[in-house]
Amino acid sequence: MKIIPVIDLKDGVVVHAKQGHREHYQPINTDLCKSSDIFQVIEAFLGVYEFDTFYIADLNAITHQGSHNHLITDVLTRFPQITFWIDKGYQKYDEAAQLPGNTLPVLGSESYQNETISEIKAYKNNFILSLDYSKANALGAPSLFSDPTFWPENIIIMTLERVGSNHGPDLEKLTEFCRQYPDKKFIAAGGIRNKQDCVLLSKAGIHQALVASALHSRTIKSEEITEISGKKIPH
Template sequence: MDKGISILRRSIDETIIRGDEVLSERIEVIPVIDILNGVVVHAVAGRREEYKPIRDSVLIRQPDPGELLVRLKEMGFESVYIADLDGIMYNKVNDNIPRLVEEVGMRAMMDIGISGLRRSDTEHIEYVVGTEYLRTVEQLLDLSGRVVSLDMIHGKVKFAKYSLDIDYVLNVIKQVHLRKLLFIDLDRVGTMQGPNLELIKRIRNEYSGLFIVGGGVRSVKDILQLKEIGVNCVLIATALHKGIIDKRFY
């Protein structure tokens, strides 16, 4: 009986992260791994040119992506979000990362830059399409079944050639069935300032699908407030490396 319950719980957890119809009453923590020049870096406020290798982490001694994946797996995490900044900034994708994810036995949402538009999802990897790679907001209508990230900076959703108000973008998103919607507040990433709860609440009120939030989350209190709003998963890096957050579900 215990084995059967364990299998059922695992099945439910996998359904949550894969974006199917069943949603959990718990909120899931998804660790973020930012990779630049092949090593794990500390992302701060979207200023990518200033990102430095991670230091003083309670999780790892060296900024090695493989070491971090193994440690997160040991802690009970099953899924991660990976920003391949070499792919995003220089179109030089770290193609060894999906192999590492699979070897560790995890799943990942991966942002590899504009080339992610041309890649198909696999059993272990879902490729994230960020709005910053789209030339027009109308291109969102072609992304049914994909994982899409609203890349917010300076209060606007960033696209390749312009930025738009969130309400306008949400009106377009409501016309397409996305697999998952991510909201990443780049101004708050790595700052420990806390999430923009009012804005996140507005998005949740307009979007009923699987909703994942990242940027500024600093505490269990922040996570529980996001849970109360109806957020399904939260992306966290800094608070994990500081030892403030240390488990998968809340």
């Protein structure tokens, strides 16, 4: 199981995402990191574990209220050894192609409609798809959920009402995706609380998970990340 830390950016700072209610997200102030500065948050995560992949959601871009393009570019330059998955909402291929090489665009279903999803083909599978759900409802273009020809190899199953909820991941939905599409790699997002959740996900066929709250609250610890990632703890 690979843990991928999540950073949600809003109005220039890192915020605590909770159940998709973006208008109420507040700047991060946690046991792990008292600062909401993105560079300090990344350093705090790296103090927990030597993560090689991070997920950044530009909430301003996703909600059409500006963007963090310059700040994200600074991050990519400052940490060239890390791969950043960047969700900026609706992204034209040309715009995403201009980012530095240590990034991979995340295309969220909530940002696409049936009339715009044909543009996804331009990425030639060099992206990560996020299938977004609010409660039982699929968000965005229905065709993205029903037509796997649009899907790349790696697909996030994002259950927004579980984000920051401490309710656990949507194991049933994730298990069903793994069963139906065994040739794809699904990534869990939303509600992961502890090592046990990661173990259950791994048994269901999920081998990557997006995590924020459990890292900030230290309910997933350094040695547990090492253990579930299958790496030996150095003596």
